[in-house]
Amino acid sequence: MTDRNESPSDSPLADSPPxxxxxxxxxxxxxxxxxRNLVMGLxxxxxxxxxxxxxxxxxx
Amino acid sequence: xxQTAPLVLPADWRDFFALTKPRVMSLVIFTGLCGLLAAxxxxxxxxxxxxxxxxxxxxxxxAALNQWWEADxxxxxxxxxxxxxxxxxxxxxxxxxxxxxLSFASVILMGVAIGWLAAAILAVSIVYYAVVxxxxxxxxxxxxxxxxxxxxxxxxxxGWVAATGEITLMPVLLFAIxxxxxxxxxxxxxxxxxxxxxxxxxxxLPVVAGEAATRRQILIYAVLLLPLSLLPWWIGGAGxxxxxxxxxxxxxxxxxxxxxxxxxxTGEDDRMKPExxxxxxxxxxxxALFAALVADRWLPVHG
Numbered sequence: 001m002t003d004r005n006e007s008p009s010d011s012p013l014a015d016s017p018p019x020x021x022x023x024x025x026x027x028x029x030x031x032x033x034x035x036r037n038l039v040m041g042l043x044x045x046x047x048x049x050x051x052x053x054x055x056x057x058x059x060x
Numbered sequence: 061x062x063q064t065a066p067l068v069l070p071a072d073w074r075d076f077f078a079l080t081k082p083r084v085m086s087l088v089i090f091t092g093l094c095g096l097l098a099a100x101x102x103x104x105x106x107x108x109x110x111x112x113x114x115x116x117x118x119x120x121x122x123a124a125l126n127q128w129w130e131a132d133x134x135x136x137x138x139x140x141x142x143x144x145x146x147x148x149x150x151x152x153x154x155x156x157x158x159x160x161x162l163s164f165a166s167v168i169l170m171g172v173a174i175g176w177l178a179a180a181i182l183a184v185s186i187v188y189y190a191v192v193x194x195x196x197x198x199x200x201x202x203x204x205x206x207x208x209x210x211x212x213x214x215x216x217x218x219g220w221v222a223a224t225g226e227i228t229l230m231p232v233l234l235f236a237i238x239x240x241x242x243x244x245x246x247x248x249x250x251x252x253x254x255x256x257x258x259x260x261x262x263x264x265l266p267v268v269a270g271e272a273a274t275r276r277q278i279l280i281y282a283v284l285l286l287p288l289s290l291l292p293w294w295i296g297g298a299g300x301x302x303x304x305x306x307x308x309x310x311x312x313x314x315x316x317x318x319x320x321x322x323x324x325x326t327g328e329d330d331r332m333k334p335e336x337x338x339x340x341x342x343x344x345x346x347x348a349l350f351a352a353l354v355a356d357r358w359l360p361v362h363g
Contacts, residue, residue: 024069028069029069029070032069032070032071032072033070035072035073036070036072036073039073040073050106050110050113053106054106054107054110054173056106057104057106057107058173
């Protein structure tokens with residue numbers, strides 16, 4: 001009779017990569033966040049300038 | 061709704077930008093700008109820029125909400141599977157929050173900087189697209205494009221109202237022109253991508269009523285569009301430059317629509333060239349027609 005008490009390492013799938021997306025490189029995460037922060041900062045600065053310009057126009 | 065795959069990377073700022081459907085927004089910005097410039101009142105450039113920015117933000121917010129709601133459908137269509145949410149690059153909640161925030165900001169800024177009538181119409185257009193069209197009509201009726209087309213017709217009206225502060229017949233006509241342009245534009249597209257829409261259960265006219273009925277409808281709308289596009293000149297709201305351009309452009313639109321309306325698909329290997337030509341021309345048509353409207357207002361041709 002075949003011994004069915006195989007250890008997990010005997011399974012043909014033992015060396016397969018886990019299911020789902022691979023974990024991201026922390027450097028990639030940092031790079032994306034830095035870019036997002038930069039874009040957000042630029043947008044906020046542009047908004048401040050726009051509000052200032054609108055105020056000048058409305059008051060003149 | 062089904063769950064998307066768990067994310068590992070945060071969403072890139074480019075994905076947030078992609079949520080706003082930049083190609084659609086370019087047409088929205090252009091028609092809004094034309095409405096603003098064609099108005100018989102000159103607006104300060106800073107305020108004009110702000111008005112167009114608000115229109116763009118509102119359109120972007122509505123587009124983000126559309127993609128949030130339709131993420132599952134987008135995943136099933138080849139044309140849209142690469143969008144941020146179905147592709148797994150962004151969480152649905154982030155997209156929803158981004159859309160809501162952008163929409164609110166556009167309406168508030170429009171109200172404070174320009175006027176509350178323009179802001180109210182902008183708010184109506186956002187709700188019209190995100191709720192009336194996307195959530196209510198699109199999955200229920202093959203006339204979704206007809207009624208939902210109203211959402212894309214608002215920008216020139218908003219631009220005009222931003223400049224003048226009031227609603228008159230001209231901005232209503234500009235609204236009507238885009239309203240009647242939208243069905244043949246989208247049905248021409250639907251004719252050559254109908255398999256995608258059928259796969260996800262969207263009741264587009266070619267799928268529900270068949271190709272023959274869709275071709276007939278395209279022809280009917282193109283016939284109606286010709287006199288409608290001439291009305292601004294007829295009532296004296298635009299001059300001969302616009303009138304001549306509208307006659308030529310709408311005549312050509314009708315010619316392309318006749319080719320589509322009177323033909324039938326020859327088989328599975330039919331490349332649908334007339335349909336693709338009509339779709340391509342319909343985009344050029346709208347740009348050219350509204351450019352002619354602005355040129356008529358600003359060119360010193362007539363006294």
